[in-house]
Amino acid sequence: MSTGTHDRPTQAGFGPRPDADAPALAARDLYRFFRTGEEETLALRGVAMEVRRGETVAVIGPSGSGKSTLLACLAGLDEPDGGVVHVGGERISHRPEAERARVRARRVGVLLQSGNLVPHLDVRANIRLARTATPGAGGRPLTEVLEQVGLRHRGSALPRQLAGGELARAGLAVALANDPDILLADEPTGELDGVTEQRILALLRTRADAGGGVLIVTHSPEVVKIADRVITLRDGRIES
Template sequence: MRRQRGGSGTVSAVGAGPVADALTLEGVSREYRRGTVALHPVDLAVPRGRFLAVMGPSGSGKSTLLQCAAGLDRPTAGTVRIGGTELASLKEAALTRLRRERIGFVFQAHNLVPSLSVAENVALPLMLGGAPSDGRAAWALEAVGLAERGADRPTELSGGQAQRVAIARALVTEPDIVFADEPTGALDPATAHGVLSLLRQAVDRDGHTVVMVTHDPVAAAWADEALFLARGRAAGRLDRPGADEVRRVMRDLGRDRATIREEGQRA
């Protein structure tokens, strides 16, 4: 797809490097009504051209972090930047435009529009922004191996093919960053392998940045780094994570959670 960029460093200290990171979080927290804290202050910087997996037990704050980072939810406190743009500084219309033009989204439910063709689904972010597709939908479909399916409807695709279309749609605007929320959660292992391979290729060949929330240690092993959350707080990280290492950390987090629950019941 696009020309490969540099930026294969680790998750860095906030503010490091002469070029703005793809994603920066400074003291980002999220509290809901009745004092429920979903995310305690988190600092994070993801360099361009990096694949980060975010993991943790259920209720650890993974999805909240992704929603705040992607501008889908406003944090209670802290700063989120996409590139050098601070999201809190944007009015709603400008924030919507930034999400459409500079962020790609891939979700477990691929969210394709059944009344549109596959090619129209891929081109949707361009059409909503009033930009001509200039063949970019066909180019994106070719990149995910579905060049011949542009005229089909989403209902004619398998689950894995539909998710590949979702990846093509996420990449068609050449975004600063792609957020993927459990992109393989509904797929069998062989199909999931193909989807993760495409995300890995988007980073290695095309220089995209990917932040993926997942519960699957095998999926996390495709990333350059895994960030672990527990009870809404950063709880550890692994460079070049292996599936067995990820399982070990997740077991430890699960034991810690069980211990806290037991102590609370005895109190």
């Protein structure tokens, strides 16, 4: 299932980077092995993919197909045993953890099912914390970031004080704190009602419309509807 990528203007607050000609994300020949005693599991088997700037890509597949492993390797949270990942033209794989963390903080926004908010910090402090990883990078005013996700008046709230939809939007604000080249989201609407899901999807589309790459691991038909391309992963391989 595939549709053409739309031509989208760059919106205010998401200016072009010096390496704007590079894809938001490119992965080549990714392999990942896991060993338990004498048993070996091949979680990724030569996965190659690219996400262009301004494009939303959905990754689907049955449980155990390698989707979470793929996301972790793309984000630099895990190292592939073979192959390489570039984000915004910069290699993130096969580097020391400190260097991967630096690239990830500057170029990758990660939105995981487990959440990305520090419980004892309010929403504004969580966004500030995300920005401390890239000193001198600047960024839009916090009020603008909060306004974008509809939380302008909830910046002083702690995560436990937020409703489910607010929590999802706060996590998205943190993931976008440094205007990353690519946003990687793992089931971002899995626990949300239909109305809230549509609101989160609209925000993800806005991010792509502004020129960022968006990759979403999902089981949701609604996410698939808003994607420019859909990639099916099965047994660690991309199906044609």
